[in-house]
Structure formats: structure tokens, C-alpha cells
Amino acid sequence: MEGLTSKRLVVLASGRGSNFAAIADAINSGQIPRAEIVGLISNKKEAPVVELAQSRKIPCAVLESNAFRKEGRFDRSSYEKELLKILRSLNPDLICLAGYLLLLGPDIIQSYPKQIINIHPSLLPLFKGLHAQRQAILDGAKETGCTVHFVTEGLDEGPIILQKRISIFENDSEESLSSRLLPLEHETYIEALKKLCGS
């Protein structure tokens, strides 16, 4: 019965991995009943997220992006050919970007239409790109939040799935705001996945 099968999630991450861990733990504790993580792919072998996957016995592939850098130039096309091979072998229903610091090119995006999602630490379309929390503070915004959205070819531009907001306090620094926002990111990603996978 197709309606009752689990969605196969593949997570792409480059760093700390708190969103990855939150999703994995939510699935483990039955909060997202129709999802399973079938693999983590990281472009950094030293990234803490790799250990978080290993300790949870989640299959993990490292495709070191630095190995595709020659004379300072990143060979995105060769990198993505390899990435696509790994993705195809995992046969994902959904690809979840969680602190994945590389842009995805059109070949990958077009191979998985409406199947790639991302979390961004702002109320998109505000404050796209890096240091979104710092951008919000510098702009004098009174509130910010996080957004889970579909990934399209424009940076942080695809259709929004879910947003949650928090206040910015007068004495907030980039660090204090980011750490207050992080638990909300986890909550938002989990809720968005429930919505996409069915609960």
C-alpha cells in the first residue's frame, strides 16, 4: 500500500549537523512516522555531522569537495557527476539540505524536481545567503525566523514550505540570536517533514 510506505530521505550536510541530528532523532522517536533517513552525504570528511551519522548507524558517504579543486577552481561539474551517482544509488524521495555549504547546480536540481528542500535561518525572501542572522541584526529587524523551502536554481529562492518567527532583542549578537533560533530550526524542519511525508 503506497500510502503507508516511508519516504526515503537523504541528508546533505557540511558541518555541525544539529539539524541532521534533530531529524534523525525525531524519526527514531516516531515523530515523523513516514520517513527514514537512508543516507547522509557530506562534502567534508572532518565535519562533525559525519560522526553524528556514524553513531546513529546511518549510512554515510563523504564526497570531499576539496578534492575537486584545482588551482583554486572548483570543478562543480565533475563533483556533481559523482554526487548524482551516490544520490541515484540511494534512490531518495526527498533530499534534505541541512547546512550544506555548496550550491547545487542545475543537473542535480532538474534530476529531483520538488524533491530537494533546505532550511535557511531567516524569514525568506529576507536575508538570503550567508550570515542571515547577522544580516537581520544589521538591518535593524525586530524579528526574524527560519524557513524550510524547496530548492530551485536561484539561491534561497524556491517555494516556501514552512516558516517560524522569533523576536530579535536589542542586545542580541549574531551568536545569541543564532543559538536562540537553532531549536526553532529543528522544530520547523521536523514539522515540514511531517507535512511532506504525511503523519
Ligand code: GRF
Ligand atoms: C543552520 O543555521 C541552517 O539554517 C543553515 O546552516 C546551519 C546548519 O546548522 N542552513 P547545523 O549544521 O544543522 O547545526
